[in-house]
Amino acid sequence: MTEKRGWAIGFAAVILKPTLLATTRREWIGGEHIPAEGGFVIALNHISHADPLTAAHLVYDHGRIPHYLAKSGLFRNKALGSFLRSAGQIPVERESRGAVGAYAAAVRAVREGKCVVIYPEATITRDPEMWPMRGKSGAARIALETGCPVIPVGQWGAHEILPPYTKKPHVVPPRTVTMRVGAPVDLSDLVGQERTPAVVAEASDRILAAITREVEEIRGEQAPAERYDMRVHGDRFKKGRK
Numbered sequence: 001m002t003e004k005r006g007w008a009i010g011f012a013a014v015i016l017k018p019t020l021l022a023t024t025r026r027e028w029i030g031g032e033h034i035p036a037e038g039g040f041v042i043a044l045n046h047i048s049h050a051d052p053l054t055a056a057h058l059v060y061d062h063g064r065i066p067h068y069l070a071k072s073g074l075f076r077n078k079a080l081g082s083f084l085r086s087a088g089q090i091p092v093e094r095e096s097r098g099a100v101g102a103y104a105a106a107v108r109a110v111r112e113g114k115c116v117v118i119y120p121e122a123t124i125t126r127d128p129e130m131w132p133m134r135g136k137s138g139a140a141r142i143a144l145e146t147g148c149p150v151i152p153v154g155q156w157g158a159h160e161i162l163p164p165y166t167k168k169p170h171v172v173p174p175r176t177v178t179m180r181v182g183a184p185v186d187l188s189d190l191v192g193q194e195r196t197p198a199v200v201a202e203a204s205d206r207i208l209a210a211i212t213r214e215v216e217e218i219r220g221e222q223a224p225a226e227r228y229d230m231r232v233h234g235d236r237f238k239k240g241r242k
Contacts, residue, residue, distance in 0.1 A: 023171035030181035039110035048158040127228035140203035154214025
């Protein structure tokens with residue numbers, strides 16, 4: 001591991017990794033695509049609130065430290081803030097409705113050589129069959145701004161540990177978590193272009209398409225031709241959360 005590891009990462013590894021090893025079976029595929037050094041974005045489909053733990057496990061097992069965006073307010077608590085800073089997590093100021101703070105913080109982290117973990121869907125998928133749904137533009141805009149690699153990861157299995165919007169994990173028997181890492185998404189023809197809405201949309205679509213292909217390989221099925229879009233189809237979990 002080339003990146004300096006704070007005490008919090010060491011502590012988390014001692015506590016969380018044995019727990020994950022005891023409660024999951026792991027199938028990591030294509031890990032050679034994860035850069036050994038330099039800044040990059042790793043983009044995954046989102047199927048469970050357990051995702052951040054399993055994604056962190058994948059990244060850590062391949063010699064990198066995962067960095068997530070966290071609300072700056074969490075850092076104001078002395079103990080929690082110390083832990084998050086040591087773990088290298090990224091404080092985000094809510095500068096605007098358009099999430100300018102999150103974007104700027106992520107760009108800065110990538111330029112500092114960090115691995116930034118992003119779920120382009122921004123929330124757990126609402127697709128009835130749990131395929132990747134229409135995503136946000138964050139990962140694309142970071143990549144276009146920095147020219148960094150975007151590594152697509154398709155994952156499956158975390159939803160069996162903790163189904164969407166439930167609180168009780170299922171760890172007996174251990175569930176298999178499969179993560180398939182793809183080659184960097186080719187955005188080379190877009191990086192030098194003016195970042196118009198059409199260019200950003202094309203980059204976003206390529207990233208989601210790459211993630212979806214990896215999920216298709218894991219599941220041995222073909223995803224729907226049209227991605228689920230909450231703006232069109234609504235939030236099928238909303239009623240259950242009231």
